[in-house]
Amino acid sequence: MFKSLFLTAALLVASAFTAFAQCSNPYHFPVAATVPVQQAFDAAYVASLPVPVQALFHFELIGNPAVCTFVTTATADQQAQLFETLVQQGYGPSMVFAIAVDQWDPYVTFSMLSANGETWVANSVGVAAGSPKGYALPGATPLPGQLGPYPTTPPVGTIVVPPVAQLSAANANVTLLLASWFPPFATLNPVGSQSLTDAIIYLNTANVNQALFPNAVQYKDSRGTFSHVVVNAPTGAESYWEKQ
Secondary structure, three states: OOOHHHHHHHHHHHHHHHHHHHHOOOOOOOOOOOOHHHHHHHHHHHHOHHHHHOOOEEEEEEEEEEEEEEEEOOOHHHHHHHHHHHHHHOHHHHHHHHHOOOOOHHHHHHHHHHOOOOOOEEEOOOOOOOOOOOOOOOOOOOOOOOOOOOOOOOOOOOOOOOHHHHHHHOOHHHHHHHHOOOOHHOOOOOEEEOOHHHHHHEOOOOOOOOOOOOOOOOOEEEEEEEEEEEEEOOOOOEEEEEEE
């Protein structure tokens, strides 16, 4: 059964990258009148995710002139199988369930959350706001059993919801806003400075979301190869990098 699931996931990854190849530049759209903000948003969001997670998303050339557009071509079962494989690999904290599994459009999803006053959303393996054991929704009185009122500061492990409405402002610089909300994954270096107490231990780079890098995943740069070590602590996951 597991072998079958793994094979299905592998085929989905291959088909996803085939779809990407049909687009001349699937992630970095030029911000122009011919490219709607929604398409630019979706592209920036997907490009900010770990490469294995990007396989959940599908783009096709649509329109005249043709641009790469986010579409939902996988069946619900296929999407769920690939999602479960990614969770087993440790990528759950980097995904939003409604987008990754239910195939909701990223722009629409974050627009709805932002309009509802939500500044963060639970990751795909976290506890959603409004649920019996989670925080209350913004403006709602907590019910018995809930953790409390909706925190204005995103709790550890949650995913930040950008103020999407800013994109529609007359003077909005869409390129800068999207780059600040969704730094391209390919540009991130999560390995920071060397520890002062242990030569093989390196600290996390400040302002890089370490949840994008599962436990034991490796990263290479000019200094060598590093393995991510994630430790569960009472205050949430803590981590560092170990030089191999």
